Amino acid sequence: MSFIQLEQVTKLFSGTQKPAVDAINLNIERGEIITLLGPSGCGKTTTLRMLAGFEQPSTGKITIGEQVVYDNSNAIPPEKRGIGMVFQDYALFPHLTIEKNVMFGLNKWKSKDRKARAREVLELVGLGDFAQRFPSEISGGQQQRVALARALAPRPHVVLMDEPFSNLDAGLREKMRYDVTNILRKANTTAIIVTHDQKDAFAVSDRVVVMKDGVIQQVASPREMYRCPKNCFVAQFVGKTNLLTGELDKDLKHVRTSIGKVCLPVALNEISDNIKVSIRPEGCQIVAAGAGNYSGHVERVTYSGEYQELYVNFQQNKTSEPMVIYAPIEENIEVGSVVSFNIKTDLVCVVE
Numbered sequence: 001m002s003f004i005q006l007e008q009v010t011k012l013f014s015g016t017q018k019p020a021v022d023a024i025n026l027n028i029e030r031g032e033i034i035t036l037l038g039p040s041g042c043g044k045t046t047t048l049r050m051l052a053g054f055e056q057p058s059t060g061k062i063t064i065g066e067q068v069v070y071d072n073s074n075a076i077p078p079e080k081r082g083i084g085m086v087f088q089d090y091a092l093f094p095h096l097t098i099e100k101n102v103m104f105g106l107n108k109w110k111s112k113d114r115k116a117r118a119r120e121v122l123e124l125v126g127l128g129d130f131a132q133r134f135p136s137e138i139s140g141g142q143q144q145r146v147a148l149a150r151a152l153a154p155r156p157h158v159v160l161m162d163e164p165f166s167n168l169d170a171g172l173r174e175k176m177r178y179d180v181t182n183i184l185r186k187a188n189t190t191a192i193i194v195t196h197d198q199k200d201a202f203a204v205s206d207r208v209v210v211m212k213d214g215v216i217q218q219v220a221s222p223r224e225m226y227r228c229p230k231n232c233f234v235a236q237f238v239g240k241t242n243l244l245t246g247e248l249d250k251d252l253k254h255v256r257t258s259i260g261k262v263c264l265p266v267a268l269n270e271i272s273d274n275i276k277v278s279i280r281p282e283g284c285q286i287v288a289a290g291a292g293n294y295s296g297h298v299e300r301v302t303y304s305g306e307y308q309e310l311y312v313n314f315q316q317n318k319t320s321e322p323m324v325i326y327a328p329i330e331e332n333i334e335v336g337s338v339v340s341f342n343i344k345t346d347l348v349c350v351v352e
């Protein structure tokens with residue numbers, strides 16, 4: 001049995017027509033770091049709040065460890081669920097020192113144990129020397145680590161974090177992704193992190209749960225989700241992609257699309273005339289003029305720093321969306337020129 005189980009969990013807020021969370025099923029293993037990823041309003045925070053016990057499901061069952069924390073006959077209050085929560089704005093007490101902030105969640109502990117535990121978790125998050133400062137005297141990234149230390153202090157079964165990186169600038173965000181994952185791993189905690197940022201999700205989690213309109217679209221490791229997105233929504237939400245529609249060839253392994261025949265990584269089981277394929281931009285490799293299986297006109301070039309994004313149009317489909325291809329920055333590619341390329345089959349995927 002999994003450590004955390006959500007079974008058919010639904011939340012219909014009163015006065016609304018559509019459930020914010022719609023019959024979701026999710027199993028989480030002990031020690032896993034999971035992210036709930038999806039666009040604004042898809043039900044991420046509501047799911048987290050139901051796990052924490054701040055919101056009651058309309059129907060369904062939630063189990064944490066051995067304990068059924070919610071079903072139709074029973075609702076365990078938040079403080080008895082063994083949960084540590086890190087809020088988006090960190091919610092530190094400004095009038096308390098860092099140490100006292102961390103000790104706050106330990107009010108049932110003996111006073112000497114409280115202090116020792118606060119020291120221990122502050123060391124864990126790398127803030128051993130900051131115990132006597134106030135929240136206003138430390139940086140945003142440090143405040144976040146204090147919030148995490150406070151959540152970890154009572155040794156919760158699971159840590160829940162809502163948009164933990166959204167208040168941080170790009171550079172600090174990258175560092176905190178690394179720091180937070182390291183701290184969670186060292187503390188050996190199960191964690192569920194909410195984010196609407198694909199890079200956050202991919203950088204920190206063992207598995208990612210993509211949600212849309214209250215419904216789970218896919219649960220997979222970052223690598224699997226990127227390479228084999230289940231449907232068009234997931235394919236587009238986790239990175240850029242090109243979606244093409246076409247007819248399957250008799251060999252069941254090639255799809256005839258507007259850019260030409262695209263080879264699938266594995267043959268399909270049956271013939272179909274309406275196949276959707278997702279082709280990642282980095283799956284398209286520029287080759288010498290005329291040497292590739294595909295060629296098109298470069299409409300636009302955008303530099304990202306690490307590569308250049310080419311928007312390529314095909315003579316046959318001038319009216320449709322251009323295809324996005326990543327090319328190495330050292331290639332000198334002019335707008336209006338013709339590029340020839342091949343497609344790496346392992347970055348092609350059939351989607352629903």
Ligand SMILES: Nc1ncnc2c1ncn2[C@@H]1O[C@H](COP(=O)(O)OP(=O)(O)OP(=O)(O)O)[C@@H](O)[C@H]1O
Nearest residue numbers: 013014016020039040041042043044045046047196
């Ligand atoms: N208390 C409430 N009463 C009524 N509707 C609510 C309530 N809280 C949330 N909702 C609605 O439920 C849906 C899901 O909201 P939720 O806060 O879970 O989204 P989210 O995925 O966390 O979005 P964001 O990324 O913007 O934080 C939204 O349509 C929202 O308007």
Ligand SMILES: [Mg+2]
Nearest residue numbers: 044045046194
């Ligand atoms: Mg939210």
